[in-house]
Amino acid sequence: MKKVKIYVTLRESVLDPQGAAVQGSLHKLGYSEVADVRIGKYMELLIDPDGRDPETAVKEMCEKLLTNTVIEDYRFEVEEAVAQ
Template sequence: MYGVKVYVTYKDSVLDPQGEAVKGAVHRMGYTEIEEIRIGKYFEIKVQKTERLIEEVIEEICDKLLANINMETYRYEITEEA
């Protein structure tokens, strides 16, 4: 079995209004050294071993469901579990 961690965030060219709101709150708290905050999504997925490549399966899921590929980018980490 594999454990997969998927991180989805807006592309750098896309405005992140939630991130901007959090940055404003952080600044009001006195942390003015913070330059940027981006909000994203995090997924933990358990995948059984099959004949298909795990990377192929995860990329299909990300492209079709987890990320809006027009506005978001994703990365993932795969670990083999006992």
């Protein structure tokens, strides 16, 4: 089994109104040192690649369903799952 950690963020060229709202709230709370906030998504998948290359499979999942590649960038890490 493999554990996959996927990080999705808006592309730098895309406005992030949620990030701007959080930045404004932080400034109101006195955290004026915060220069920028970008909000993203984090996903964890537990997969059994069953002979497939897990990196190829995760890339396909991200590009077909998990991200909007027009406005989002993604990166992922594949590691061995720890038995529980």
